Amino acid sequence: MSDTAFNLIAPYIQRASGRSLWLADENLLSANISANEAVIAITNRIDLEQHLYRQGWKVFFSDYDLSIIEDNSLDSVIYRVSKEKPVVHHLINEAFRCLKPEGKLYIAGEKGEGIKTYFSKAKKLFGEGETSKADKNTWSATLTKLNASSEDLLDAKDFHQLRVTASDETFEYYSKPGVFGWDKIDRGSAYLIEHLDSFLMTLPEPPRNALDLGCGYGYLSLNLSHLDIPVTATDNNAAALKACERNFNRYPINGKVVPASCAEGITEKFDLILCNPPFHAGFSVDGDLTDRFLKAAHDRLNGRGVACFVTNMHIPLERKAKQFFHQAECIASNGNFKLIRLTHKT
Numbered sequence: 001m002s003d004t005a006f007n008l009i010a011p012y013i014q015r016a017s018g019r020s021l022w023l024a025d026e027n028l029l030s031a032n033i034s035a036n037e038a039v040i041a042i043t044n045r046i047d048l049e050q051h052l053y054r055q056g057w058k059v060f061f062s063d064y065d066l067s068i069i070e071d072n073s074l075d076s077v078i079y080r081v082s083k084e085k086p087v088v089h090h091l092i093n094e095a096f097r098c099l100k101p102e103g104k105l106y107i108a109g110e111k112g113e114g115i116k117t118y119f120s121k122a123k124k125l126f127g128e129g130e131t132s133k134a135d136k137n138t139w140s141a142t143l144t145k146l147n148a149s150s151e152d153l154l155d156a157k158d159f160h161q162l163r164v165t166a167s168d169e170t171f172e173y174y175s176k177p178g179v180f181g182w183d184k185i186d187r188g189s190a191y192l193i194e195h196l197d198s199f200l201m202t203l204p205e206p207p208r209n210a211l212d213l214g215c216g217y218g219y220l221s222l223n224l225s226h227l228d229i230p231v232t233a234t235d236n237n238a239a240a241l242k243a244c245e246r247n248f249n250r251y252p253i254n255g256k257v258v259p260a261s262c263a264e265g266i267t268e269k270f271d272l273i274l275c276n277p278p279f280h281a282g283f284s285v286d287g288d289l290t291d292r293f294l295k296a297a298h299d300r301l302n303g304r305g306v307a308c309f310v311t312n313m314h315i316p317l318e319r320k321a322k323q324f325f326h327q328a329e330c331i332a333s334n335g336n337f338k339l340i341r342l343t344h345k346t
Protein backbone atom coordinates (compact mmCIF):
# COMPACT_ATOMS: atom_id res chain seq x y z
CA MET A 1 0.00 0.00 0.00
CA SER A 2 1.27 3.48 -0.69
CA ASP A 3 -0.33 6.34 1.14
CA THR A 4 1.83 9.46 0.82
CA ALA A 5 0.51 10.94 4.06
CA PHE A 6 1.20 7.77 6.03
CA ASN A 7 4.68 7.47 4.49
CA LEU A 8 5.52 10.84 6.04
CA ILE A 9 4.95 9.60 9.58
CA ALA A 10 5.75 5.88 9.27
CA PRO A 11 9.44 6.56 10.18
CA TYR A 12 8.27 7.87 13.59
CA ILE A 13 6.56 4.53 14.23
CA GLN A 14 9.73 2.65 13.33
CA ARG A 15 12.05 4.91 15.34
CA ALA A 16 9.83 5.39 18.40
CA SER A 17 11.38 4.63 21.77
CA GLY A 18 10.04 5.01 25.31
CA ARG A 19 6.24 4.49 25.34
CA SER A 20 4.43 5.25 22.11
CA LEU A 21 1.03 4.78 20.55
CA TRP A 22 0.05 4.29 16.91
CA LEU A 23 -3.57 5.10 16.10
CA ALA A 24 -4.34 3.03 13.01
CA ASP A 25 -7.52 3.24 10.97
CA GLU A 26 -9.06 1.84 7.81
CA ASN A 27 -6.81 3.97 5.58
CA LEU A 28 -4.04 1.58 6.55
CA LEU A 29 -5.81 -1.74 6.05
CA SER A 30 -2.86 -3.20 4.20
CA ALA A 31 -0.03 -1.39 5.98
CA ASN A 32 3.14 -3.45 6.14
CA ILE A 33 5.40 -2.12 8.79
CA SER A 34 7.55 -4.19 11.08
CA ALA A 35 6.57 -4.28 14.74
CA ASN A 36 8.28 -1.98 17.23
CA GLU A 37 8.24 -3.13 20.89
CA ALA A 38 8.00 0.45 22.13
CA VAL A 39 4.72 1.04 20.30
CA ILE A 40 1.22 -0.21 20.96
CA ALA A 41 -1.36 0.10 18.21
CA ILE A 42 -5.07 0.82 18.68
CA THR A 43 -7.48 0.39 15.79
CA ASN A 44 -11.26 0.45 15.37
CA ARG A 45 -11.23 -2.16 12.53
CA ILE A 46 -11.09 -5.83 13.37
CA ASP A 47 -9.39 -6.77 10.08
CA LEU A 48 -6.60 -4.28 10.76
CA GLU A 49 -6.23 -5.62 14.30
CA GLN A 50 -5.82 -9.15 12.92
CA HIS A 51 -3.43 -7.98 10.19
CA LEU A 52 -1.19 -6.10 12.67
CA TYR A 53 -1.35 -8.91 15.21
CA ARG A 54 -0.03 -11.34 12.59
CA GLN A 55 2.86 -8.95 11.96
CA GLY A 56 3.82 -9.11 15.65
CA TRP A 57 2.27 -5.84 16.87
CA LYS A 58 0.82 -5.39 20.33
CA VAL A 59 -2.56 -4.20 19.09
CA PHE A 60 -6.01 -3.48 20.60
CA PHE A 61 -9.36 -3.39 18.82
CA SER A 62 -11.81 -0.87 20.27
CA ASP A 63 -13.97 2.10 19.38
CA TYR A 64 -10.86 4.21 20.00
CA ASP A 65 -11.34 3.81 23.71
CA LEU A 66 -8.00 5.05 25.03
CA SER A 67 -9.01 4.82 28.69
CA ILE A 68 -6.52 1.92 29.06
CA ILE A 69 -3.77 4.56 28.78
CA GLU A 70 -2.98 6.76 31.78
CA ASP A 71 -2.78 10.55 31.60
CA ASN A 72 0.68 12.02 30.87
CA SER A 73 2.24 8.61 30.24
CA LEU A 74 3.32 8.55 26.55
CA ASP A 75 6.37 9.87 24.77
CA SER A 76 4.79 9.98 21.34
CA VAL A 77 1.55 9.36 19.43
CA ILE A 78 1.50 8.76 15.66
CA TYR A 79 -1.71 9.19 13.68
CA ARG A 80 -2.60 9.38 9.98
CA VAL A 81 -5.88 11.31 10.17
CA SER A 82 -9.20 9.53 9.59
CA LYS A 83 -12.04 10.48 7.31
CA GLU A 84 -14.49 11.76 9.92
CA LYS A 85 -13.93 15.00 11.79
CA PRO A 86 -15.29 13.92 15.23
CA VAL A 87 -12.99 10.85 15.14
CA VAL A 88 -9.95 13.04 14.39
CA HIS A 89 -10.92 15.54 17.08
CA HIS A 90 -11.44 12.78 19.64
CA LEU A 91 -8.03 11.25 18.89
CA ILE A 92 -6.17 14.58 18.99
CA ASN A 93 -7.81 15.32 22.37
CA GLU A 94 -6.92 11.88 23.69
CA ALA A 95 -3.34 12.16 22.43
CA PHE A 96 -3.07 15.43 24.37
CA ARG A 97 -4.34 13.73 27.55
CA CYS A 98 -2.06 10.69 27.24
CA LEU A 99 1.18 12.48 26.31
CA LYS A 100 3.79 13.47 28.88
CA PRO A 101 4.73 17.15 29.07
CA GLU A 102 6.82 17.82 25.95
CA GLY A 103 5.54 14.59 24.39
CA LYS A 104 5.03 14.63 20.62
CA LEU A 105 2.00 14.02 18.43
CA TYR A 106 2.84 13.28 14.78
CA ILE A 107 -0.09 13.65 12.40
CA ALA A 108 -0.37 13.55 8.61
CA GLY A 109 -3.04 13.92 5.97
CA GLU A 110 -4.07 15.69 2.80
CA LYS A 111 -5.24 19.29 2.47
CA GLY A 112 -8.60 18.07 1.18
CA GLU A 113 -8.98 16.00 4.35
CA GLY A 114 -8.66 19.10 6.52
CA ILE A 115 -5.08 18.59 7.74
CA LYS A 116 -4.38 22.36 7.82
CA THR A 117 -7.32 23.02 10.12
CA TYR A 118 -6.53 20.01 12.31
CA PHE A 119 -2.99 21.32 12.63
CA SER A 120 -3.98 24.83 13.65
CA LYS A 121 -6.53 23.58 16.21
CA ALA A 122 -4.05 21.05 17.61
CA LYS A 123 -1.32 23.70 17.82
CA LYS A 124 -3.58 25.88 19.97
CA LEU A 125 -4.28 22.93 22.27
CA PHE A 126 -0.68 21.68 22.48
CA GLY A 127 1.16 25.00 22.55
CA GLU A 128 3.73 24.34 19.83
CA GLY A 129 3.73 22.80 16.39
CA GLU A 130 5.46 22.76 13.05
CA THR A 131 4.57 21.33 9.65
CA SER A 132 6.42 19.79 6.75
CA LYS A 133 5.09 18.88 3.30
CA ALA A 134 5.64 15.96 0.97
CA ASP A 135 4.02 17.95 -1.84
CA LYS A 136 1.55 20.83 -2.01
CA ASN A 137 -1.33 18.62 -0.85
CA THR A 138 0.22 16.28 1.69
CA TRP A 139 1.28 17.53 5.07
CA SER A 140 2.68 16.15 8.27
CA ALA A 141 2.91 18.03 11.54
CA THR A 142 4.68 17.63 14.85
CA LEU A 143 2.85 18.96 17.89
CA THR A 144 4.64 19.34 21.22
CA LYS A 145 2.65 19.30 24.43
CA LEU A 146 3.68 22.46 26.23
CA ASN A 147 0.27 23.43 27.63
CA ALA A 148 -1.11 21.81 30.78
CA SER A 149 -4.64 23.16 30.45
CA SER A 150 -7.20 21.37 28.31
CA GLU A 151 -9.35 24.44 27.68
CA ASP A 152 -8.72 24.31 23.92
CA LEU A 153 -9.94 20.74 23.37
CA LEU A 154 -11.44 20.11 19.92
CA ASP A 155 -15.16 19.44 19.47
CA ALA A 156 -15.44 15.64 19.29
CA LYS A 157 -19.27 15.65 19.39
CA ASP A 158 -19.28 13.71 22.65
CA PHE A 159 -17.51 10.88 20.84
CA HIS A 160 -18.36 7.88 23.02
CA GLN A 161 -22.01 8.80 23.59
CA LEU A 162 -24.64 6.69 21.83
CA ARG A 163 -27.65 8.83 20.99
CA VAL A 164 -30.79 8.76 18.83
CA THR A 165 -29.62 10.21 15.52
CA ALA A 166 -32.41 9.17 13.15
CA SER A 167 -35.91 7.80 13.31
CA ASP A 168 -38.82 6.69 11.15
CA GLU A 169 -42.42 5.55 11.88
CA THR A 170 -41.16 2.31 13.47
CA PHE A 171 -37.79 2.87 15.15
CA GLU A 172 -35.48 5.33 16.77
CA TYR A 173 -31.92 4.50 15.78
CA TYR A 174 -29.04 4.88 18.20
CA SER A 175 -25.69 5.70 16.69
CA LYS A 176 -22.49 7.65 17.32
CA PRO A 177 -19.55 9.30 15.57
CA GLY A 178 -17.32 6.73 13.90
CA VAL A 179 -20.22 4.73 12.40
CA PHE A 180 -20.66 5.01 8.62
CA GLY A 181 -23.29 7.74 7.96
CA TRP A 182 -23.72 7.86 11.71
CA ASP A 183 -26.35 10.59 11.96
CA LYS A 184 -28.76 9.61 9.20
CA ILE A 185 -30.61 6.78 7.50
CA ASP A 186 -28.71 5.75 4.38
CA ARG A 187 -30.89 6.44 1.32
CA GLY A 188 -29.88 3.19 -0.37
CA SER A 189 -30.78 1.16 2.71
CA ALA A 190 -34.11 2.99 3.03
CA TYR A 191 -34.80 2.08 -0.62
CA LEU A 192 -34.12 -1.57 0.14
CA ILE A 193 -36.48 -1.56 3.12
CA GLU A 194 -39.19 0.18 1.07
CA HIS A 195 -39.09 -2.84 -1.26
CA LEU A 196 -38.53 -5.48 1.42
CA ASP A 197 -42.05 -6.91 1.47
CA SER A 198 -42.25 -7.33 -2.31
CA PHE A 199 -38.74 -8.80 -2.30
CA LEU A 200 -39.67 -11.30 0.43
CA MET A 201 -42.58 -12.46 -1.73
CA THR A 202 -40.06 -13.64 -4.34
CA LEU A 203 -38.51 -16.08 -1.84
CA PRO A 204 -39.42 -19.75 -2.38
CA GLU A 205 -40.42 -20.02 1.30
CA PRO A 206 -40.34 -17.73 4.36
CA PRO A 207 -36.74 -17.28 5.57
CA ARG A 208 -35.77 -19.02 8.78
CA ASN A 209 -32.74 -16.87 9.52
CA ALA A 210 -31.00 -13.79 8.12
CA LEU A 211 -27.60 -12.14 7.85
CA ASP A 212 -27.07 -8.35 7.79
CA LEU A 213 -23.68 -8.07 6.08
CA GLY A 214 -21.92 -4.77 6.98
CA CYS A 215 -24.63 -3.89 9.50
CA GLY A 216 -23.58 -0.37 10.55
CA TYR A 217 -25.84 0.63 13.45
CA GLY A 218 -28.29 -2.12 12.48
CA TYR A 219 -30.85 -0.34 10.30
CA LEU A 220 -31.51 -3.31 7.99
CA SER A 221 -31.62 -5.80 10.88
CA LEU A 222 -34.15 -3.80 12.88
CA ASN A 223 -36.38 -3.66 9.84
CA LEU A 224 -36.40 -7.46 9.76
CA SER A 225 -37.57 -7.76 13.37
CA HIS A 226 -41.25 -8.24 12.38
CA LEU A 227 -40.25 -11.54 10.71
CA ASP A 228 -39.36 -12.87 14.16
CA ILE A 229 -36.40 -14.93 12.92
CA PRO A 230 -32.81 -15.03 14.22
CA VAL A 231 -30.76 -12.24 12.67
CA THR A 232 -26.95 -12.11 12.66
CA ALA A 233 -25.50 -8.63 12.16
CA THR A 234 -21.83 -8.27 11.33
CA ASP A 235 -19.39 -5.41 10.70
CA ASN A 236 -15.65 -4.76 11.00
CA ASN A 237 -16.02 -1.38 12.70
CA ALA A 238 -16.07 -1.21 16.53
CA ALA A 239 -18.32 1.86 16.64
CA ALA A 240 -20.90 0.22 14.35
CA LEU A 241 -20.94 -2.95 16.46
CA LYS A 242 -21.47 -0.93 19.65
CA ALA A 243 -24.36 1.04 18.14
CA CYS A 244 -25.94 -2.10 16.67
CA GLU A 245 -25.81 -3.85 20.09
CA ARG A 246 -27.54 -0.83 21.61
CA ASN A 247 -30.34 -0.96 19.03
CA PHE A 248 -30.73 -4.73 19.47
CA ASN A 249 -31.07 -4.28 23.23
CA ARG A 250 -33.72 -1.64 22.76
CA TYR A 251 -36.12 -3.52 20.48
CA PRO A 252 -37.45 -7.08 20.62
CA ILE A 253 -35.20 -8.60 17.99
CA ASN A 254 -33.77 -12.09 18.07
CA GLY A 255 -30.38 -10.79 16.99
CA LYS A 256 -26.70 -11.23 17.63
CA VAL A 257 -23.86 -8.91 16.68
CA VAL A 258 -20.62 -10.43 15.40
CA PRO A 259 -17.35 -8.54 14.81
CA ALA A 260 -15.89 -9.80 11.52
CA SER A 261 -14.39 -8.63 8.26
CA CYS A 262 -16.69 -9.69 5.42
CA ALA A 263 -18.29 -12.30 7.70
CA GLU A 264 -14.98 -14.16 8.09
CA GLY A 265 -15.26 -16.74 10.84
CA ILE A 266 -19.07 -16.96 10.65
CA THR A 267 -19.84 -20.54 9.68
CA GLU A 268 -23.66 -20.54 9.75
CA LYS A 269 -25.55 -20.48 6.43
CA PHE A 270 -28.54 -18.20 5.88
CA ASP A 271 -31.84 -18.18 4.00
CA LEU A 272 -31.76 -14.41 3.63
CA ILE A 273 -28.85 -11.96 3.33
CA LEU A 274 -29.28 -8.19 3.14
CA CYS A 275 -26.37 -5.93 2.27
CA ASN A 276 -25.58 -2.34 1.42
CA PRO A 277 -21.89 -2.87 0.62
CA PRO A 278 -19.22 -0.23 1.21
CA PHE A 279 -17.10 0.85 -1.69
CA HIS A 280 -14.73 3.11 0.19
CA ALA A 281 -12.08 2.05 2.66
CA GLY A 282 -11.04 5.29 4.33
CA PHE A 283 -10.34 7.92 1.69
CA SER A 284 -9.87 5.55 -1.24
CA VAL A 285 -12.35 3.70 -3.43
CA ASP A 286 -11.83 -0.02 -3.02
CA GLY A 287 -13.34 -2.04 -5.89
CA ASP A 288 -12.04 -5.22 -4.37
CA LEU A 289 -14.25 -4.69 -1.32
CA THR A 290 -17.39 -5.23 -3.42
CA ASP A 291 -15.98 -8.57 -4.61
CA ARG A 292 -15.20 -9.58 -1.05
CA PHE A 293 -18.74 -8.77 0.06
CA LEU A 294 -20.16 -10.76 -2.87
CA LYS A 295 -17.89 -13.69 -2.02
CA ALA A 296 -19.00 -13.51 1.64
CA ALA A 297 -22.66 -13.53 0.56
CA HIS A 298 -21.95 -16.48 -1.72
CA ASP A 299 -20.26 -18.44 1.07
CA ARG A 300 -22.91 -17.70 3.71
CA LEU A 301 -26.06 -18.18 1.57
CA ASN A 302 -27.54 -21.65 1.70
CA GLY A 303 -28.65 -23.50 -1.43
CA ARG A 304 -32.24 -22.23 -1.41
CA GLY A 305 -31.35 -18.82 0.03
CA VAL A 306 -31.73 -15.37 -1.52
CA ALA A 307 -29.53 -12.30 -1.05
CA CYS A 308 -30.47 -8.70 -1.78
CA PHE A 309 -27.80 -6.04 -2.31
CA VAL A 310 -28.52 -2.34 -2.73
CA THR A 311 -25.94 -0.20 -4.53
CA ASN A 312 -25.52 3.03 -6.43
CA MET A 313 -26.53 2.69 -10.07
CA HIS A 314 -22.95 3.14 -11.30
CA ILE A 315 -21.60 0.03 -9.56
CA PRO A 316 -21.56 -2.93 -11.97
CA LEU A 317 -22.76 -5.30 -9.27
CA GLU A 318 -24.69 -7.66 -11.56
CA ARG A 319 -21.57 -8.20 -13.68
CA LYS A 320 -19.32 -8.67 -10.63
CA ALA A 321 -21.86 -11.01 -9.02
CA LYS A 322 -21.87 -13.37 -12.01
CA GLN A 323 -18.56 -14.92 -10.84
CA PHE A 324 -20.21 -15.99 -7.57
CA PHE A 325 -23.92 -16.51 -8.24
CA HIS A 326 -26.02 -18.43 -10.71
CA GLN A 327 -28.40 -15.54 -10.99
CA ALA A 328 -27.93 -11.81 -10.38
CA GLU A 329 -30.97 -9.81 -11.35
CA CYS A 330 -31.87 -6.15 -10.90
CA ILE A 331 -35.37 -6.18 -9.37
CA ALA A 332 -35.87 -2.45 -8.78
CA SER A 333 -34.13 0.85 -9.47
CA ASN A 334 -34.95 4.52 -9.10
CA GLY A 335 -32.19 6.30 -11.00
CA ASN A 336 -29.96 6.54 -7.92
CA PHE A 337 -30.07 3.04 -6.44
CA LYS A 338 -30.76 -0.48 -7.61
CA LEU A 339 -31.66 -3.69 -5.80
CA ILE A 340 -29.92 -6.83 -6.96
CA ARG A 341 -31.38 -10.25 -6.16
CA LEU A 342 -28.75 -13.00 -5.93
CA THR A 343 -29.34 -16.74 -5.86
CA HIS A 344 -27.33 -19.92 -6.28
CA LYS A 345 -30.10 -21.45 -8.40
CA THR A 346 -32.64 -20.04 -10.83
Ligand SMILES: C[S@@+](CC[C@H](N)C(=O)[O-])C[C@H]1O[C@@H](n2cnc3c(N)ncnc32)[C@H](O)[C@@H]1O
Binds near residue numbers: 189218234260276
Ligand atom coordinates in the same frame (compact mmCIF):
# COMPACT_ATOMS: atom_id res chain seq x y z
C1 LIG B 1 -22.88 1.40 3.21
S1 LIG B 1 -22.63 0.96 4.89
C2 LIG B 1 -24.17 0.19 5.30
C3 LIG B 1 -24.44 0.17 6.76
C4 LIG B 1 -25.79 -0.37 7.21
N1 LIG B 1 -26.05 -1.70 6.67
C5 LIG B 1 -26.91 0.57 6.85
O1 LIG B 1 -27.75 0.17 6.06
O2 LIG B 1 -26.97 1.70 7.37
C6 LIG B 1 -21.45 -0.34 4.79
C7 LIG B 1 -21.01 -0.95 6.10
O3 LIG B 1 -20.01 -1.92 5.80
C8 LIG B 1 -19.04 -1.89 6.85
N2 LIG B 1 -17.78 -2.46 6.36
C9 LIG B 1 -16.79 -1.88 5.64
N3 LIG B 1 -15.80 -2.76 5.40
C10 LIG B 1 -16.16 -3.91 6.00
C11 LIG B 1 -15.56 -5.19 6.12
N4 LIG B 1 -14.38 -5.44 5.57
N5 LIG B 1 -16.23 -6.16 6.80
C12 LIG B 1 -17.45 -5.90 7.36
N6 LIG B 1 -18.06 -4.71 7.29
C13 LIG B 1 -17.43 -3.73 6.62
C14 LIG B 1 -18.94 -0.43 7.23
O4 LIG B 1 -18.40 -0.28 8.54
C15 LIG B 1 -20.40 0.01 7.12
O5 LIG B 1 -21.06 -0.14 8.35
